[in-house]
Amino acid sequence: xxxxxxxxxxxxxxxxxxxxxxxxxxxxxxxxxxxxxxxxxxxxxxxxxxxxxxxxxxxxxxxxxxxxxxxxxxxxxxxxxxxxxxxxxxxxxxxxxxxxxxxxxxxxxxxxxxxxxxxxxxxxxxxxxxxxxxxxxxxxxxxxxxxxxxxxxxxxxxxxxxxxxxxxxxxxxxxxxxxxxxxxxxxxxxxxxxxxxxxxxxxxxxxxxxxxxxxxxxxxxxxxxxxxxxxxxxxxxxxxxxxxxxxxxxxxxxxxxxxxxxxxxxxxxxxxxxxxxxxxxxxxxxxxxxxx
Amino acid sequence: xxxxxxxxxxxxxxxxxxxxxxxxxxxxxxxxxxxxxxxxxxxxxxxxxxxxxxxxxxxxxxxxxxxxxxxxxxxxxxxxxxxxxxxxxxxxxxxxxxxxxxxxxxxxxxxxxxxxxxxxxxxxxxxxxxxxxxxxxxxxxxxxxxxxxxxxxxxxxxxxxxxxxxxxxxxxxxxxxxxxxxxxxxxxxxxxxxxxxxxxxxxxxxxxxxxxxxxxxxxxxxxxxxxxxxxxxxxxxxxxxxxxxxxxxxxxxxxxxxxxxxxxxxxxxxxxxxxxxxxxxxxxxxxxxxxx
Ligand SMILES: NC(=O)C1=CN([C@@H]2O[C@H](COP(=O)(O)OP(=O)(O)OC[C@H]3O[C@@H](n4cnc5c(N)ncnc54)[C@H](OP(=O)(O)O)[C@@H]3O)[C@@H](O)[C@H]2O)C=CC1
Ligand SMILES: NC(=O)C1=CN([C@@H]2O[C@H](COP(=O)(O)OP(=O)(O)OC[C@H]3O[C@@H](n4cnc5c(N)ncnc54)[C@H](OP(=O)(O)O)[C@@H]3O)[C@@H](O)[C@H]2O)C=CC1
Numbered sequence: 001x002x003x004x005x006x007x008x009x010x011x012x013x014x015x016x017x018x019x020x021x022x023x024x025x026x027x028x029x030x031x032x033x034x035x036x037x038x039x040x041x042x043x044x045x046x047x048x049x050x051x052x053x054x055x056x057x058x059x060x061x062x063x064x065x066x067x068x069x070x071x072x073x074x075x076x077x078x079x080x081x082x083x084x085x086x087x088x089x090x091x092x093x094x095x096x097x098x099x100x101x102x103x104x105x106x107x108x109x110x111x112x113x114x115x116x117x118x119x120x121x122x123x124x125x126x127x128x129x130x131x132x133x134x135x136x137x138x139x140x141x142x143x144x145x146x147x148x149x150x151x152x153x154x155x156x157x158x159x160x161x162x163x164x165x166x167x168x169x170x171x172x173x174x175x176x177x178x179x180x181x182x183x184x185x186x187x188x189x190x191x192x193x194x195x196x197x198x199x200x201x202x203x204x205x206x207x208x209x210x211x212x213x214x215x216x217x218x219x220x221x222x223x224x225x226x227x228x229x230x231x232x233x234x235x236x237x238x239x240x241x242x243x244x245x246x247x248x249x250x251x252x253x254x255x256x257x258x259x260x261x262x263x264x265x266x267x268x269x270x271x272x273x274x275x276x277x278x279x280x281x282x283x284x285x286x287x288x289x290x291x292x
Numbered sequence: 293x294x295x296x297x298x299x300x301x302x303x304x305x306x307x308x309x310x311x312x313x314x315x316x317x318x319x320x321x322x323x324x325x326x327x328x329x330x331x332x333x334x335x336x337x338x339x340x341x342x343x344x345x346x347x348x349x350x351x352x353x354x355x356x357x358x359x360x361x362x363x364x365x366x367x368x369x370x371x372x373x374x375x376x377x378x379x380x381x382x383x384x385x386x387x388x389x390x391x392x393x394x395x396x397x398x399x400x401x402x403x404x405x406x407x408x409x410x411x412x413x414x415x416x417x418x419x420x421x422x423x424x425x426x427x428x429x430x431x432x433x434x435x436x437x438x439x440x441x442x443x444x445x446x447x448x449x450x451x452x453x454x455x456x457x458x459x460x461x462x463x464x465x466x467x468x469x470x471x472x473x474x475x476x477x478x479x480x481x482x483x484x485x486x487x488x489x490x491x492x493x494x495x496x497x498x499x500x501x502x503x504x505x506x507x508x509x510x511x512x513x514x515x516x517x518x519x520x521x522x523x524x525x526x527x528x529x530x531x532x533x534x535x536x537x538x539x540x541x542x543x544x545x546x547x548x549x550x551x552x553x554x555x556x557x558x559x560x561x562x563x564x565x566x567x568x569x570x571x572x573x574x575x576x577x578x579x580x581x582x583x584x
Binding site: 133 | 400401417418419420421422423424425426427428429453454455456462463464468472475478479480481482483484485487488489494
């Protein structure tokens with residue numbers, strides 16, 4: 001009966017950005033250095049350029065100084081690594097991110113490993129994931145999208161401890177860290193992936209469903225337990241001739257169906273998407289606070 | 293109808309130990325240095341002393357040179373760390389393990405972090421767990437008990453890819469790495485822990501159950517799906533007046549019940565237990581091969 005409440009990622013992200021901005025101005029008003037975030041962008045992908053621009057705008061708005069190196073498609077792997085290393089040595093830079101994907105043929109792991117863990121605000125260092133998985137240790141940074149999913153559940157008072165959760169997808173940057181965070185918070189987690197025999201049954205049994213599989217609208221209404229919380233990480237373009245640009249954005253959940261069954265659900269766009277950037281600012285602030 | 297086949301951990305561990313012994317003698321027959329394993333033992337716990345003695349015997353049998361430092365209960369944390377560091381600097385030592393638990397009040401994490409990752413044959417370094425969790429990277433060492441569970445499933449031809457698995461327990465050294473290994477091998481894994489609402493239902497749905505909760509005989513016969521593979525990590529002493537020593541060892545699975553339902557099951561003792569030491573020897577050999 002269309003009863004699901006909407007988990008407003010845009011609103012919550014705005015709150016977090018404001019919290020970060022306040023903390024930054026508390027620093028600068030004491031004459032202290034503001035946080036700095038550096039982005040290394042390789043090549044001319046339009047979507048990557050848009051992401052980077054949005055990150056820089058968000059930084060500016062929060063008082064975080066942004067740094068950037070743009071390299072052409074033709075850059076060598078060593079040149080990319082050197083760009084990362086220059087920021088690693090720069091005391092005004094607290095966080096470094098390498099915009100992915102890198103051009104074909106470049107070794108992502110080799111480039112990322114040039115980011116020192118204290119500046120790894122994306123949380124992509126395997127040691128960060130290991131510290132997240134190890135009880136009794138804390139990661140320096142949690143990957144931004146995963147952190148955003150948990151932050152939404154927490155700020156919307158969705159109970160996690162003692163609940164059953166399904167995470168659809170097991171990527172290093174979304175599914176896997178989200179599953180770890182949910183388990184650390186006391187959920188019983190099942191991770192669904194491309195070899196899972198009955199993804200629907202796993203989701204239908206869950207109080208919390210996080211969809212991060214990159215398959216447009218894969219999670220249908222009858223995959224959702226009545227009253228469950230649904231976090232949709234997916235961002236997919238779907239043909240839509242009624243739109244001027246010819247497509248619209250849809251998630252990995254069939255929103256119109258799921259909202260009839262779920263207790264709470266994130267929209268796409270305006271759900272997890274804005275949270276990712278907000279958590280990046282938060283991680284950069286955390287890095288700055290640690291450096292002093 | 294008592295149909296479960298027995299997964300013979302003792303037998304398989306013997307095979308692995310023989311494989312290691314062969315590889316070691318291939319080294320030494322070429323005049324090369326044999327692998328070396330160092331054990332740091334603090335205090336006088338009887339069970340710990342027994343474990344350490346068994347590890348040293350197994351090393352000897354496989355041609356691995358064993359080193360050891362025994363420190364009294366009264367040793368300071370710094371003295372324990374110094375003992376670890378001495379082995380870290382010793383070129384004849386390929387693997388270092390610190391026998392746990394350490395005496396009360398000692399910071400386990402601080403002591404373990406003195407073990408360099410290239411010699412962390414227990415696989416306890418958070419970076420090892422992180423590399424195990426990260427797709428596209430491989431850990432230097434997998435924690436021995438978890439590696440032993442997977443090795444048993446593989447050597448007994450239990451299919452994993454596309455199957456459903458339940459891991460009962462989420463400790464850093466057993467449950468968590470075992471769940472990661474199963475997921476990496478293509479299983480859909482649910483991790484059960486003390487806040488799980490319905491552990492029985494999770495297990496009853498699984499093709500593979502790994503029990504590592506430390507609760508004697510918690511997993512009952514009616515928790516097992518007919519034909520499932522059951523790996524029992526538990527080692528618990530249960531009062532038994534019919535035994536001379538007054539107790540017998542039981543697992544975390546009610547063996548007599550479960551063997552009537554399961555397709556294959558490990559006994560306790562003689563299941564996972566012997567595999568843990570065998571995998572330690574294997575990890576030490578791997579460390580040696582890398583060092584050359
Ligand atoms: N909101 C945001 O800020 C962000 C959104 N995204 C979006 O989130 C989604 C996931 O991104 P990402 O994690 O990077 O994606 P990846 O492509 O890296 O991972 C997708 C995962 O989903 C699994 N999967 C794929 N198809 C199926 C299927 N049919 N059934 C079950 N599981 C399946 C894959 O399984 P297997 O491992 O077996 O291959 C894989 O683990 C995408 O839509 C992406 O656009 C991503 C990052 C940030
Ligand atoms: N064969 C071998 O060589 C080895 C055997 N062992 C044996 O394996 C077992 C597990 O060892 P270890 O991993 O070190 O144990 P830990 O005590 O470190 O962890 C036990 C785990 O089981 C969970 N658990 C405890 N009680 C319950 C319950 N009632 N229901 C569901 N989950 C529960 C705990 O949950 P939570 O996290 O929520 O507290 C915890 O994650 C023990 O019996 C131990 O003796 C251990 C190492 C080697």
